[in-house]
Amino acid sequence: MQADQSILEVNNLTFRYDLRKDDKTLSAVSFSIKEGEWVAIVGDNGSGKSTLARLLVGLLEAESGEVKVAGVQLTEQTKWTIRQQMGLVFQNPENQFIGATVQDDVAFGLENNNVSYQEMKQRVNEAVQLVNMEAFMEHDPSRLSGGQKQRVALAGILAFQPKIIILDEALVMLDPKSRRQVMRTLQQLQDEQGLTIISITHDMNEAAVADRLLVMDKGRLKQDATPATIFMENPHLEAPFAEQLRRKLTAKGSGITSTYMTEDEMVKWLCK
Amino acid sequence: MNKLILGRYFPGNSLIHQLDPRAKLLAAIGFIALLFVAINWQSYLLLIVCALIVMRMSGIAIKMYIRGVRPLIWLILFTVTLQVLFTAGGTIYLDCGPITISKYGLINGVFIFCRFVLIIFISTVVTLTTKPIDLTDGINKLLSPLRFLKVPVDDISLMLTIALRFIPNLLDETQKVMDAQRARGTTFGEGSLVEQMKKLVPIIMPLFVSSLNRAEDMADVMEVRGYQSTRPRTSFRKLAWKKQDTIAIVIMIILTGIIVVLRQLGGYYP
């Protein structure tokens, strides 16, 4: 069945912060995402990425257009049930904490959804372990480092066990090593449980692991394709490391292939 | 700002720390009520001894408790003076018009002083030995019967929790903005009153803006994570009432009995 395949459908989504002005923060954005897909949304600050995230979970109301999650249209009435399937991790971890300790904070969403005490305990433990923060269960989240805060914020959403998770630059403060770790965990959840991931990011290494890339520019969806295609066709877009190296080598007159390469492919080529 | 004792928590493992926040709150309220029941020096002596024992058991230096009294000392002395000057009765030591210093006045003044200091001591014991989150939990549980009167108990305790969370953040932020403006050449505590007021603008404005932003962000987070005040919620924190808590309450009841008996036996003044 066609409808079952796409878990998220966005049609002609348009939004303005100021109705008196003509410039739209988002104009006629349409795309759809399949269950278990990892989609990265890239674009400069001000291109409308964060606005899009807010529209998807119903924090903002669109001027026109629609959002459908698992076939259900997002409205004032359905937004609470939709939020049980779709979690959003915000960019700024400073202001995300409600609980006084890490475990309290992770549990907040579960309390709201009336999850029983036993199950809550278990889910909180699991989620905290997924982000490697089990040593900090009793800590005050506002005293953690930026990266640790972001991991706790992610755990708060993972404990929810959503079908779709939206990361709004939610991993920027992580050091490269823990970022790779968290991404591996997310990939695992994607493979094993069919978690759908939408990651809004500036980090092209993070974007490169996605199955598909959406490029936003001035409120419009400029391109929707695989990372390889996008980085090949947009030489001005900041690229993942391997692609940057490939471009540099080409500029210096090396005879390297003229197609996009992942890091592993690059290593293989260099070691030939 | 670091001198402020009220509302701070001192981590520790004493018996007082381990008591259930509900037991601590109930006992403290009971104790404060007793201060108003007590009318003779025997009762006050007993209550002072009890308070000192509890303070000792908390494992926190008596110095810290005295620090808690210090910011209020002028208010206390003012009230005590009024009591001394305007209570008449017993031997009169000094008499000028409406102002008299009498025996009863002096005794009353001493009692009032003890009352104030003990109220501060006992409430400080509670706040110093209980995590803010446990305190709000305790309050939530104690207020929960009011739910039947349609009092939004959960909302109140969530508000308390968030307010408590905001305080350290706000202090951090204040320090940061002050540092930033000092680095830009402003100096605090100098110049006329008007000048000093003016210097507050570069601090208060940014704090205002950031608090608004923070509140907005937090509201978004709460909404996305499914918080609706109309919906029933479960609670992740469970308070466990232990034997020691029952013992504490029993001691409190016995103390109440003694104070009441003392009130019956002893007259108003010694």
Next chain:
Amino acid sequence: MAMQVNFKTVSADYQIGPIRSANILQNVNLHLPSQSFTAVVGHTGAGKSSLLKTINGLLLPKEGDIQVGELEIHKEPSKQVLKQVRKSVGMVFQFPEAQLFAETVEQDICFGPLNFGVSRQEAKQLVKDVLPLVGLTEDILQASPFALSGGQQRRVAIAGVLVMKPDVLVLDEPGAGLDPNGKEEILTLLQALHNKNGTTIILVTHDMGDVARFAEDVVVMGNGTITTHQPVRTFFEDVKQLQAWSLDVPEARRFQLRIEQETNIQLPWTCLTIDDLATALIEVGLA
């Protein structure tokens, strides 16, 4: 005029706010020469921010002293010395846009100069001079700082520090929270200041890529002490040591190690940037 910064057996601690573990500097000896560009790295709570604050006299040493050019900050410096220090040392805090307060951008940038006794007329001229440095134009001057985008707010805040033409510039994660372009522009701006005016720059960052690309020297801090102070290339050579400090390796260096391991060919130098790496790969005939 450029300035050196010299720490002599500096110890300092904090007493800010309740329930705060003290952030401490312990016996810090550090010489940052005039016109140097130094990156300070280390984990949260290692004392990086405290180090920065002492240079500006915002945190005073309990023991030892800090020399900033001719000025000396010790336990109880005079008000004149502190004012002089704050005038010569520009300090950009993390998320500096949090310090914006005035009605217009112009007033906000003028705040520093006016505090340091510059006349209103002169201050306005200084503001006009500083704008191009941070890539802003004069039409922004009458706007409210709160109506600007995040990136512009950051620039205005940095302009508010640069406007005093400091000889030493101290920055705490100036690129945090910006998109890659915005971050790149800020760091390039610092580099230009450093190259053109010889401003001594001390930059706290956790991004090793930035350290590799912009800094000349690296200071590693841990537990309130200086763990090491090295030229950047030497610093990134010893990867084992970096791992021991659990510090990251810049991408280019990481890739270099991977290639060296898989091909058994040593590249001729320690690669800090992609440019380095590409040249090295071509030189040894791998690419």
